[in-house]
Amino acid sequence: MARKHEQERNDAIKKMIVDAALAICIEDGYKEVTVRRIGERIGYSTGVIYYHFRDKQDIMDCLDQMLDEEVYKTVSALMDPEKSLRENISALYDFTCNLAYNNYEAYRRIFASSRIEGNSYTRSMWLKMFGEWLTAAAKNGEIGVENIDMKARCLLSYILGYNLLFFEINKTDLETSLSEKDAAVNVILNGLLNS
Numbered sequence: 595m596a597r598k599h600e601q602e603r604n605d606a607i608k609k610m611i612v613d614a615a616l617a618i619c620i621e622d623g624y625k626e627v628t629v630r631r632i633g634e635r636i637g638y639s640t641g642v643i644y645y646h647f648r649d650k651q652d653i654m655d656c657l658d659q660m661l662d663e664e665v666y667k668t669v670s671a672l673m674d675p676e677k678s679l680r681e682n683i684s685a686l687y688d689f690t691c692n693l694a695y696n697n698y699e700a701y702r703r704i705f706a707s708s709r710i711e712g713n714s715y716t717r718s719m720w721l722k723m724f725g726e727w728l729t730a731a732a733k734n735g736e737i738g739v740e741n742i743d744m745k746a747r748c749l750l751s752y753i754l755g756y757n758l759l760f761f762e763i764n765k766t767d768l769e770t771s772l773s774e775k776d777a778a779v780n781v782i783l784n785g786l787l788n789s
Contacts, residue, residue, distance in 0.1 A: 608646050610636045612657050619657075620697060627654070662716050665704050670723060679731035683749075683782055687775050690753070695768040717750070724749045728786070737786050745786055752782055 614635040618627045629650055633640045647653045672685040694701040724746035732739040766774075 611643055615653050615657050661704050666719050675730045679736045682727055683779050691771045720750050721746045745789055
């Protein structure tokens with residue numbers, strides 16, 4: 595019983611540390627996250643933080659995994675196998691745009707192309723989800739059944755490319771991004787239909 599209580603306490607402290615890191619990221623940016631600032635925010639010494647995590651990067655890796663899992667659940671909940679692929683991609687587009695404008699730091703941590711390409715856990719999670727959507731679309735006759743894995747990789751590449759272009763390079767506003775949704779969804783669907 596004592597071990598279970600200790601494990602629950604340790605898990606709660608780790609969650610507090612990661613939540614504090616995310617809050618600092620959102621408020622001030624990634625570069626401002628330090629072990630000392632996290633400790634000040636939650637009222638624990640840096641020694642307690644180092645007991646639970648090796649260093650700042652270990653905390654940020656845990657934060658990234660937490661964000662990945664939350665986004666995966668959110669996006670999975672948005673997707674409806676009863677809806678068309680167009681409607682599901684449109685819902686993903688809306689989610690991405692709203693996240694970029696309402697919580698840019700979390701958006702950047704989730705959709706940074708270098709992080710997705712360099713992190714097999716994150717990449718495999720997105721590819722699995724896209725593969726499930728495309729398999730459902732193939733069963734509904736919306737797209738061909740061949741090359742689902744390749745189509746999932748293409749869909750992920752498009753999402754990353756769009757995000758890079760519009761939110762990292764051009765820095766468009768939300769209204770402009772949402773007004774371009776139909777054109778962007780058409781490009782994705784045409785690519786999937788013609789592959």
